[in-house]
Amino acid sequence: MIFKLMIVDDSNIIRGKISRTLTQHNMEIVATASNGEDAVKQFAANQPDVVTMDLTMPRMDGLECIRKLRHMKPDLRILVVSALADKSTAIQALKEGAQGFLCKPFSEDDLTDAMDELLGESHG
DSSP states (O other), X not given: OOEEEEEEOSOXXXXXXXXXXXXXXXXXXXXXXXXXXXXXXXXXXXOOSEEEEOSSOSSSOHHHHXXXXXXXXXXXXXXXXXXXXXXXXXXXXXXXXXXXXXXXXXXXXXXHHHHHHHHTOOOO
């Protein structure tokens, strides 16, 4: 199954890395956004199944964006990808509805493993 993915991160480099890694991994990139406001607009237009979400972004942070996206699509799967190693922020993101958390910097393997876990797939 091909999943539709939206990448939300204010770093162009990180968006590129996630995009390159996950397009090889049965994901179709349907949208990218550099802040939460843009993510909400892109989400409405493209209806992705999965979102990677940075937490620290201009205009609307990741936590607020997670709340809004989950309100729009309650079964949305969200993987937080953030440099914040702060446990309380990670826990807050999970409470808001994210299902996974990946710390930056990450390797391609870290990302694919986290995505497999998020989607409930294991390639043993």
